Amino acid sequence: xxxxRTVVLWGTGSHAGKSLLVTALARWLARQGVRVAPFKAQNxxxxxxxxxxxxxxxxxxxQALAAGVVPHVDMNPVLLKPEAPTRSQVVLRGxxxxxxxxxxxxxxSPYLWPAIQASLERLRRAYQVVLVEGAGSPAEINLADTDLxxxxxxxxxxxxxxxVTDIDRGGSFAHLYGTWSLLPPDLRExxxxxxxxxxxxxxxLLAPGPxxxxxWTGVPTLGxxxxxxxxxxxxxxxxxxxxxxxxTEQVWAVVAYPxxxxxDEFWPLAHLTRVRWARTPxxxxxxxxxxxxxxxNVGKGLEWLWETGMARALREAATRGARVLGxxxxxxxxxxxxxxxxxxxxxxxxxxxxxxxxxxxxxxxxQVRHTQARFGSVAPPWQALSGLEIQxxxxxxxxxxxxxxxxxxxxxxxGFQRGPVLGLYLHGLLENPQVQQALFGRTAPALEETFDQLxxxxxxxxxxxxxxxxxxxxxxxxxxxxxxxxYKRPRLVLVLGGAxxxxxxxxxxxxxxxxxxxxxxxxxxxxxxxxxEARIRRHxxxxxxxxETLEAPLDVAQALRKARHPLVVLDCVTVWVANLLxxxxxxxxxxxxxxxxxxxxxxxxxxxxxxNEVGMGVVPATPLGRTYRDLLGQVNQRLMAAAQEAVLLxxxxxxxxxxx
Numbered sequence: 001x002x003x004x005r006t007v008v009l010w011g012t013g014s015h016a017g018k019s020l021l022v023t024a025l026a027r028w029l030a031r032q033g034v035r036v037a038p039f040k041a042q043n044x045x046x047x048x049x050x051x052x053x054x055x056x057x058x059x060x061x062x063q064a065l066a067a068g069v070v071p072h073v074d075m076n077p078v079l080l081k082p083e084a085p086t087r088s089q090v091v092l093r094g095x096x097x098x099x100x101x102x103x104x105x106x107x108x109s110p111y112l113w114p115a116i117q118a119s120l121e122r123l124r125r126a127y128q129v130v131l132v133e134g135a136g137s138p139a140e141i142n143l144a145d146t147d148l149x150x151x152x153x154x155x156x157x158x159x160x161x162x163x164v165t166d167i168d169r170g171g172s173f174a175h176l177y178g179t180w181s182l183l184p185p186d187l188r189e190x191x192x193x194x195x196x197x198x199x200x201x202x203x204x205l206l207a208p209g210p211x212x213x214x215x216w217t218g219v220p221t222l223g224x225x226x227x228x229x230x231x232x233x234x235x236x237x238x239x240x241x242x243x244x245x246x247x248t249e250q251v252w253a254v255v256a257y258p259x260x261x262x263x264d265e266f267w268p269l270a271h272l273t274r275v276r277w278a279r280t281p282x283x284x285x286x287x288x289x290x291x292x293x294x295x296x297n298v299g300k301g302l303e304w305l306w307e308t309g310m311a312r313a314l315r316e317a318a319t320r321g322a323r324v325l326g327x328x329x330x331x332x333x334x335x336x337x338x339x340x341x342x343x344x345x346x347x348x349x350x351x352x353x354x355x356x357x358x359x360x361x362x363x364x365x366x367q368v369r370h371t372q373a374r375f376g377s378v379a380p381p382w383q384a385l386s387g388l389e390i391q392x393x394x395x396x397x398x399x400x401x402x403x404x405x406x407x408x409x410x411x412x413x414x415g416f417q418r419g420p421v422l423g424l425y426l427h428g429l430l431e432n433p434q435v436q437q438a439l440f441g442r443t444a445p446a447l448e449e450t451f452d453q454l455x456x457x458x459x460x461x462x463x464x465x466x467x468x469x470x471x472x473x474x475x476x477x478x479x480x481x482x483x484x485x486x487y488k489r490p491r492l493v494l495v496l497g498g499a500x501x502x503x504x505x506x507x508x509x510x511x512x513x514x515x516x517x518x519x520x521x522x523x524x525x526x527x528x529x530x531x532x533e534a535r536i537r538r539h540x541x542x543x544x545x546x547x548e549t550l551e552a553p554l555d556v557a558q559a560l561r562k563a564r565h566p567l568v569v570l571d572c573v574t575v576w577v578a579n580l581l582x583x584x585x586x587x588x589x590x591x592x593x594x595x596x597x598x599x600x601x602x603x604x605x606x607x608x609x610x611x612n613e614v615g616m617g618v619v620p621a622t623p624l625g626r627t628y629r630d631l632l633g634q635v636n637q638r639l640m641a642a643a644q645e646a647v648l649l650x651x652x653x654x655x656x657x658x659x660x
């Protein structure tokens with residue numbers, strides 16, 4: 001099996017926009033039907049998520065979601081989490097590694113490289129394209145001998161490279177030329193293009209810069225990617241998405257202590273309320289809600305709270321009735337004391353804020369997992385959360401026990417409340433739409449919208465022909481040539497084929513190419529026996545996990561009306577017709593098809609309808625079987641008459657029957 005094509009995005013410096021461009025290209029490639037994976041050999045960030053295998057950097061987690069694939073620790077085999085001025089916890093392939101954490105960084109490189117090589121190799125064998133994010137700059141000549149993330153990865157994968165610069169800061173042409181000139185000849189040859197990022201203004205004003213740069217270096221400029229207002233969280237910064245502030249009087253103050261972690265989970269707040277980062281006691285004045293986020297070093301965080309007067313201000317805020325929310329490390333700080341006898345994050349004990357009667361002791365192993373839980377009865381002023389089922393994740397040392405009267409609001413001691421103070425071990429509370437609706441009366445836009453916004457910008461502002469050549473893509477000539485958002489009228493594509501012909505797989509690939517993760521899948525099958533259960537599981541596994549799935553064994557028209565996304569896959573018509581025939585009788589089948597077509601025209605969605613071509617099969621031996629065959633043939637004819645496009649899958653190969 002050939003290895004994946006590997007393309008690396010370097011930056012002329014930190015914050016050039018490498019993470020954003022990898023995310024944008026991941027979604028753009030997924031729209032082309034490419035199975036693509038992100039990769040960053042080593043990331044330094046306290047923003048972590050839970051992927052398959054353990055902890056990974058949040059940036060690669062989001063990039064995987066944009067690509068429509070399951071996040072995995074191979075996409076970020078080494079994660080460094082700063083916990084002191086001269087120390088970072090080393091997370092190797094998802095697990096905290098105390099021995100490497102104590103090793104000096106120049107010494108530990110030989111121990112990290114084998115894991116990086118192995119992860120990259122696995123991704124290159126499993127995917128068609130691997131999009132690699134570099135770190136900092138590849139032109140740090142003082143660090144060239146230990147540069148695993150930029151130089152070593154490019155040489156290992158024999159990758160092509162795009163070099164990204166932040167034009168909003170100025171000096172971009174000098175940054176690009178200077179980086180090119182400091183690279184050794186073998187790496188210069190790997191450069192496939194320059195990208196000007198965060199551009200505002202008229203592209204015509206860039207001339208003659210790109211032309212001269214190309215003449216001097218031999219490297220073309222692929223375009224100017226615009227400065228976008230988007231909802232994607234910052235990779236590792238105390239900053240929320242740059243969106244217009246909502247019209248509300250409610251103020252949420254998020255305490256920004258040293259080594260605060262997982263601040264990316266608060267990105268919805270920028271869309272829902274007024275937010276301020278609190279660094280001084282004055283910043284808490286007038287706040288309706290005070291948030292204590294996660295912390296990579298709870299001991300240092302508590303020391304800072306007491307030394308700056310923030311601890312006293314927090315206690316006073318709770319006394320006056322402000323709501324207080326502590327998440328993970330923030331929950332631990334709300335208690336009476338935190339003990340770390342083994343020195344997992346700090347040594348000894350620290351006095352907590354005393355707002356909850358809890359004591360925490362740090363002990364291994366580290367809890368790293370996805371978690372789903374339901375709130376029980378929650379007292380005022382947090383009563384809106386009562387009964388809500390939420391999804392989130394845990395990343396923490398520490399066992400917390402109650403030493404006084406406190407209300408447990410989540411099972412397994414994941415949440416505690418006393419009065420206005422609420423502490424949760426679960427990250428991601430505010431990312432749940434039902435929580436947003438309960439607390440704010442509205443929801444934040446889904447990240448799917450941001451992913452598509454980024455991919456649209458790639459299409460509009462970068463050189464698509466050069467990109468397709470770089471990634472080994474053919475110029476689209478069929479159904480995938482357009483996005484469903486561009487269709488001016490409802491579009492129906494009929495996908496026919498025999499059993500095991502590959503029709504479902506083809507429809508799923510086309511949907512991914514057209515709309516990435518903005519797809520609704522209407523499933524008509526029901527698990528009536530073990531074999532059908534196994535088939536349904538296989539089909540679910542083959543679909544991108546971010547797709548919306550609606551189970552509709554009978555009323556597919558209503559499901560189509562409920563679909564959230566502009567492209568819908570109906571799989572399959574064959575089973576749906578059988579369900580109607582058996583439960584409602586043969587007279588319900590053709591009216592059901594007319595109802596489906598009416599809903600399709602009414603909603604204006606793009607519909608890929610998958611059905612079996614039964615006319616060439618064996619004549620059924622029973623009257624019911626012959627009735628079913630005849631009905632399905634009539635259904636297929638009606639769908640074909642309405643369709644703009646139709647294909648017949650034979651042994652996995654699509655034959656075009658009809659094209660608009």
